[in-house]
Amino acid sequence: MEKEPVITVRNLSKQFGLFTAVDNISFDVNKGEIFGFLGANGAGKTTAMRMLCGLSLPSSGTARVAGYDVYRENEWIKRKIGYMSQRFSLYEDLTIRENIRFYAGIYGLSDIQIREKTRMLVEKLHLEGKEKTLVRELPLGWKQKIAFSIAIVHDPAIVFLDEPTAGVDPITRREFWSLIYEASARGITIFVTTHYMDEAEYCNRVSIMVDGRIEALDTPAALMKIHQAGSMDEVFLQLARKAVRAGD
Amino acid sequence: MNQFLVFVKKECLHIWRDRRTLFILIWMPVVQIILYGFALTNEVKNANIAILDQSKDQATLAISNEIAASRYFHLIKTLYSFKDIAATFREGKTRLVIAFPVNFQNDLLHTNHAQIQIIADASDPNTANMLTNYASAIINDYQQSLLKNEQLPYTIKTEVRMFYNPELKGAYNFVPGVMALVLMIVCAMMTSIAIVREKEMGTMEVILVSPLKPFRIIIAKTIPYLLVSVLNIACILLLGVYVLDVPIAGSLWLLIAESILFTITSLSLGILISNSVRTQQAAMFTSMMSLFLPTLLFSGFLFPVENMPYALQVISNIVPAKWYYIIVKEVMIKGLGFGAVWKETSVLLLMTFLLLAISIKQFKIRLS
CATH class of the missing domain: 3.40.1710.10 (abc type-2 transporter like domain)
Incomplete structure (x- = not known):
């Protein structure tokens, strides 16, 4: 894989009053990479991710996402990224097709593009004949897969996934990860937060945040070697135990 | 602009799917007009x-x-x-x-x-x-x-005439009052609930990450409720004229324009409420307590404001419904033109600008 950074973060910090939520973090994410962004609750993951998505301005430091500056060009960043939250963020009272139309529509896709995307998405997820089903009536695993497919419906450079598998069973999680691999193979960079350490092992590289700082950043194999651990679970526990800040 | 329309369409779908709420929104004014007009009338017959x-x-x-x-x-x-x-x-x-x-x-x-x-x-x-x-x-x-x-030259006679409402009909009071009340509820309560629902569902985050500007999101969310309100205004006026015999003495277009202005005031109140609460229930409760009751008490439609203690009269000035109620009475019942209501209209306009500015600014602050 060619090393072409799509996210460049240097000395990024965010303060809320006296509280430093994100403390001087630096890292790069390369094109097409699956980047795991780990950390206990309250470690500052969400704040960092919000800054990269253009939802929140950093207090200091620099960051470029998809080639755009997070301070001045966040409107451009928004066009280049996709986002999926842990709550799957589909409208339960709309049908599958209406959800696709809406999210594709607000990213400015034309009617022809939307029709084509809907057809492809329905085919890929084997939803033929279900297009007019209300999302409310679907099982959780389906909703999650549809939400992910919708998050990348506009072919973004990077997709941010905020705990996308929370509360989903292991089989569905595995199916979900195969969708992630497929997107990554198409050149979409995946930036994912998770609490499941088996998922961390699926990532190309992971960073572990503790108390607003990045304590470790490497491939899962290298991290396990450095910390002489048998699994990512052990690595995480070793690092997260040092935290002084209480999770929420 | 196309993105904006996609959003408005989706918002209409929400309203359309939620038939029960839509049903209530359409029928509430009808029921209120009939209730106030007939059952709660303060006319005395027989x-x-x-x-x-x-x-x-x-x-x-x-x-x-x-x-x-x-x-x-x-x-x-x-x-x-x-x-x-x-x-x-x-x-x-x-x-x-x-x-x-x-x-x-x-x-x-x-x-x-x-x-x-x-x-x-x-x-x-x-x-x-x-x-x-x-x-x-x-x-x-x-x-x-x-x-x-018999011509008796020196007899003093008293003459009582009831202007604008010679038969002292209660409906003359209630129709403008119900208009204020219904518009307040439909616009403020429903928009605040609709916005807070997106927060609750987590969809707001996703929309905010999209290229849609926050200002447009807010406007797109309120437009369908503006349409429902226009429907409500039409409903109330038709019922008022044809069922309760309340005439529209003044200009219909002026009345409609003023109603739309008040609708926008209420919408901005709804946005303001949605900024400060987290759950749909809280949104509903806050709207009820901070909008419905003051509208009922201070608009002057149930209790004359002039009879209240001075402190309450001062408070009543910040209730937008009071100004709208005065405007509707002047235009609809007395048949006066814009010249008679420009002061009240300016007050409403000023309130609307302030509320909109504050609520949109707050909405942005929440993002950073």
């Missing part, structure tokens, strides 16, 4: 009265007949002495007693000065007040008819 006639002459009989024939009164009893009056009221059925003294016609014709006593059961002061007014009006009518026959 009030039970009794007459004590100690004179029994031509004049007293004529007046008694006129009163008994009026649709406001229903004669249920004839009394024979003053002592009966108290007993009659205690029975509780009689609201008004009209007592003629001895030699009524004699006094009237020879001294030009006769007296009638109108005694009302004032345990319900509003009704009592109204009934005595009705009775006085009938007696005045009779007096005038006498004057027509």
Whole structure:
């Protein structure tokens, strides 16, 4: 894989009053990479991710996402990224097709593009004949897969996934990860937060945040070697135990 | 712009899918108009009265007949002495007693000065007040008819005329009041709930990450409710005119324009509420307490603002519904033009600008 950074973060910090939520973090994410962004609750993951998505301005430091500056060009960043939250963020009272139309529509896709995307998405997820089903009536695993497919419906450079598998069973999680691999193979960079350490092992590289700082950043194999651990679970526990800040 | 329309369309779908709420939104004004217009009316019809006639002459009989024939009164009893009056009221059925003294016609014709006593059961002061007014009006009518026959130059006559609402119809008050109330609820409560629902569901985050500008998101979310409100205004006006016989004396377009202005005021209040609460229930409760009640109490439609203590009168000035209520009454009932309501309109405009500015600014602050 060619090393072409799509996210460049240097000395990024965010303060809320006296509280430093994100403390001087630096890292790069390369094109097409699956980047795991780990950390206990309250470690500052969400704040960092919000800054990269253009939802929140950093207090200091620099960051470029998809080639755009997070301070001045966040409107451009928004066009280049996709986002999926842990709550799957589909409208339960709309049908599958209406959800696709809406999210594709607000990213400015034309009617022809939307029709084509809907057809492809329905085919890929084997939803033929279900297009007019209300999302409310679907099982959780389906909703999650549809939400992910919708998050990348506009072919973004990077997709941010905020705990996308929370509360989903292991089989569905595995199916979900195969969708992630497929997107990554198409050149979409995946930036994912998770609490499941088996998922961390699926990532190309992971960073572990503790108390607003990045304590470790490497491939899962290298991290396990450095910390002489048998699994990512052990690595995480070793690092997260040092935290002084209480999770929420 | 296309992105914006996609959003509006999706918002309409939400409303359309939620049939129960849509049903309530459309029928609430209809039910309220009918309730206030008919059931809660403060007009009095067929009030039970009794007459004590100690004179029994031509004049007293004529007046008694006129009163008994009026649709406001229903004669249920004839009394024979003053002592009966108290007993009659205690029975509780009689609201008004009209007592003629001895030699009524004699006094009237020879001294030009006769007296009638109108005694009302004032345990319900509003009704009592109204009934005595009705009775006085009938007696005045009779007096005038006498004057027509014989020119008596020095007689002083009182004349009561009820301007704009000669029949003292309650609907004249209620229709503008219900308009203010319904628009407030539909716009403020429904938009605040709709915005907070997106926060609750987590969809707001995803929309905010999209290239849509926050300002446009807010506007797109409110437009469908603006449309529902216009439908409500039409409904209320049609019912008012054709069912309750309340005329639209002034310009219909001015009335509609002012209503849309008030709708926007309410929408911005809804946005303001949605910024400060996290759950749909909290949004509903806050709207109820901070909008519905003040509108009911301070708009002047149930309780006249002029009769309130000074402090409350001052407070009533910050209730947008008060200004809208005044405007609707001036335009719809009195038939006055923009010249008569420009002050109230400016107050509403100023409030709307302030509220919109604050609520959109707050919405942005929440993001950073």
